[in-house]
Amino acid sequence: MIEEKKLSMEDAILLMKRIGYCKLLKDVWNLRFGGSSLQKRFEKMIIDEEKKKGEKNKMLLPDLCECFLSLNYRYVVLSETVNEICVSCLLKVALKKEESEETRKEAEMALLALSSIRDNFVKKELYLNEIKEIIKYHQENRNLTRLAYQSAWRFLKDRLLVDNGLEEVIVNELHLAREAARELEELSKCVNWKKEKEEEMGKETKEERVIEKWFSEIFHFLYSITLWNEELAGLIGSIVQVYQVAKDNYKEIGDWCIHLLRTEAERRAVNVKDLLKGRAFDTVLEEFQRPTLSDNIECSLLIFFINVSKRLEEKKKDEMKEAKRKELKRKMFEKMEEEGFEDIVASFYEKFSYIFANHNVFIYL
Template sequence: MLNERFKKMIIEEEEKKEEKNERLLVDLCKCHISLNYLLSPEMISICVSCLLKVALKKEETDEAQKEVEMGLLALCNIGNLKVKIDLYLNEIREIIKYHQEHQNLTRLAYQSVWLFLVKRLYCNRFLEDIVVNKLHFGREARRELEELTKCVNWKKKEEEMNKEEAKEEIALMRWVETLKIYFLRCKLWNELFFGLICGIVQVYRAAKGNNGVIGNLCISSLGIAAERSVVKVEDLLKSGAIDAVLEEIHQPTLDDNIAHDSLIFFMNVSSRLKEKTDNKIEEEERKATKRKVFEKLEEEGYEDTITTFHKIFDFLHRNYSLGTSLNISDYFINI
């Protein structure tokens, strides 16, 4: 098998004492990762070290930037969630901090290095603290969303874009995907959640009517955010997230993916607002938010719209990861 051949060649090249061909080793690692979502512990150790060595290059020539970009794209495609932190943390931290000071990475490369980290937040509070509080993920992600939203030429068709324009659109799409994973895995609350949700809403409004894939990703990401207890429902209201999803479901024609993700969003909002607490202050805040959301949905004719979805609940439930509820009351908010 080609895969086994690559693995054998990587080990042989890595074990050379002299005249090691670093460029060949990098190319072999990228090929091996492209063929394997999950790597063996031995291959993780070799590939991560090899690709990080490439990513640490600080030359700003076009060739060096392209090499770094390709290395980081390969690195973030490693599917193993539990990569030993000592294999990458110091190097990743150096790459991010150097870019924050010198802006040496391409947008796609910078997104990739963050994606590698965010994927590994799974059950790792130590890494969460570094990502959120030391490396300032929320601030960086919000800025990248804002800048890329301005850079993307939303009226241009894909085939009309030049190479750099296409890269900016891909980077923006991947940032929204990264935030989806971040909301899913980050359990550490921070005040920048509100800014990130505002950023996604901004991207959604820019993409609406221009790029259905990115728009759909935004709605899906907001649905994940709505489920997480670290994200306040009040923030979903103030950021315009609820308005954005309401606008989507009121469209005369609606893609099944969008219908599913919109229902997931409102199901999660409804579920969150039903969660009572013994803390008197928090309970008062919940009730106040619940009334605001109820009034917003009533004003926009939400109940009638959702009722029209009732006949397709079973279809969406069966065909989209069984995520939706079959009980229509789970999508409503009652005062």
């Protein structure tokens, strides 16, 4: 269409940027772009524009990079040259600190596009200082949109897949657990959790999408980390708060919360006391009272209890830690007795064979 002069290059790029934005926002997969003639054309245009001497169109290279990354399938391995050009270019866009709606929108698109880079190695010197500056500046000044901030974290957290040395930066320097908890709490205030009109039922807002994206990051974060700090207890509490408001009208978000609580019970980086402190234990008990439970949710609830029980059975050599374990175990069993859950616990054993046969489960040992 461009060659036939039915569409200008500027309009074509604008259209593809919009398509790529919607694709990433809704986590749609595009398997046809990788290896296509269009992908190869974008790669050539990006390299040519980077090499161009003299006066340049300042927005053309960022636009090309955004289109290229956002249209790609995030598990496709990109060429090292194009990968490095895109990362450097889009981080410069996101680093702009002018306070305007246009700058915020540019940063959002740049960071959203960067968040699509998953299984590609990126040299630490290309991104680490820049992404740290972007995150820290937002923590102090709140200059990014919620989607842009979540995307910045996704880009950094995905680098953890190939560089375990980032864990200290993510957990203790930039405080992912604390920031995720705060974002979930603030996003929850922006969502109308009581959908009463029929036309509202099938619609999903941008805030709901960002909550789901945070849940996805938290899930992978919990499976990646070995470090622990007190901020994880606050994150558990925030997940529980979202569950309490979402469980009746937002089944997908409510189910996400239960699966995350199950994951927290599985991970050694999460202390069992935090599950009690953050009301995860109470929440799982409450969920068992719901009249209709799907097999998937019932599986997560059962595995939560199995893992917590296993961990409470582990005796500690340190006398002080052993005393704390016994006290925590006593509190949890008293909580279950108060709520009248002895029969439910007894019925678990009848369901184990079914759960093991029909679900891919992980039991903490």
